[in-house]
Amino acid sequence: MDDLTALQKRSFELRKDIVELIRTGKAGHIGGDMSVLEILMTLYLRRMRITPQTAASPDRDRFILSKGHSVEAYLTVLAAAGFLDIAEATEKFSQFGSPYIGHPNNKLPAIEMNTGSLGHGLPVAVGMALAAKMDGKDYRAYVVMGDGELAEGSVWEGAMSAAHYRLDNLCAVVDRNRLQISGSTEDVMALDDLHARFRSFGWHVIDVADGNSVAQLDAAFAQAEWHKGQPSVLIANTVKGCGSAIMENKAGWHHKVPNDEEYQQILQDLAARKEAVQ
């Protein structure tokens, strides 16, 4: 089994970690966690130049989770990359006085910025990418946004400045799961043709047909690294709630804690999906 396939298999183990976190904390944005997981895995376990040993290095790649409500997936991936201990995070998630709260907390290792309110990440990532250019360093800035988040005007302010300054060291990812809390993104506030929108803002657009495929994401991030003169955006077509049929493509699972019955079903589904990865 090659590395990418092994990683794809592992995604179903991490999904189990996410479910445990949410069950312990009695809260969590499970649908978006499941859609964004492979994006975070590909970044932290494949593409980004950052390790627990280099987490404070001025040359490290920078990352900001603009859709901060997917913190359960983020903590799980940070643990898989060795930045923190998943048992501790699970035990303390959303507990009184805990640093493991319901959105990214930059008091934890590797987390650069606090997020939670949508539309903040892209401008901040522009600042990070500009800093690299100013200092002649080759680190890259990554930002992951939700699709519903793109209704925030600040996203498009950031999109303009990233293109204006030709920030080819900046790579944005849209977790395009097509659902937000009230329903379909196209019903709530239409985004299509999203590719054309980003292109018209001066971006290099890379479509990822299966945004839950580590192999496809890995190739797309590589393409973004090669592309010069423009910022790149990966439009990753993901499945909200990916991993179990009971939550897939259901807006009702945007924020939900599985009950005992659902929990058992999810675990069964995750085991079967893992088994199916060849």
Next chain:
Amino acid sequence: MNTIANRQVICDTLIQAAQSDNDIVVLCSDSRGSASLAPFAQAYPAQFIETGIAEQDLVGIAAGLASCGKKPFAASPASFLSTRSYEQIKIDVAYSSTNVKLIGISGGISYGALGMSHHSLQDIAALSAIPHMRVYLPSDRFQTAKLMKALLQDDKGAYIRVGRNPVTDVYEENNIPFEMDRATKIGAGEDVLIVACGEMVRPAVDAAALLQSKGIACTVLDMYCLKPLDKQSIIENARETRLVVTVEEHAPTGGLGSMVSQVLSAHYPKKVVNLSLPDEPVIAGTSKDVFAYYGLHAEGIAASVEQNL
């Protein structure tokens, strides 16, 4: 009469500091002219970032730069900076603890006749309410330079509001008492304590002179540090005087007057008179005319003191 505006002093200070520190970055939102920062942009183009008319982007980018070790100074009219980018200030600067210095230019009613859209009479209240945010309103060009040099030495976020026009000096070039986060005491009168900030300090000092000629002795506290507020100086000086009066270029709620009243009600209860602009869109006019209309010039402040003594 001084012809150098506080905003120009900020530019001069940053140009001087950038000579030996290439981490200093100035950001403007199509505001380099009104901020008097065009000379910086010319002198250090590689350390200057234009964001266009996009205040949320301005502060977000500044926070990203700061997280990578840069020392950003983001300048934009106070009216827009303190409202349009409020959430970026709250989250990307204060909550994430980034070293972003926010320069609110043309503050208060500097843009007098342009209307309420261009006034920032809510900024002290709004910015002070954010945990971790610091708020400064320097009174004259000398204090502005001292404050900027002090802020260049630290690594925490702060909001600095200055006005558009040159203001009469409060201090003298070779005598500028300044201690970071401590109010500057001017005079030692035993009758009245006048606590003022920003461009209201000079008329407060002039009011004290008018009152002196009538036998009323005033102490003026230049409370340039709204947050952290110098509570100790307020309490100590309130003990020495019969009446406390606050003067600010701000709405009546949540600014200097509210803060001083809160401190004294807890530590040394006594009458506090708050002088400010009213809770309504202010009348059109030059800032000088508007201040006079609402009694925020020397004569008006002196009259309020006499009425309340």
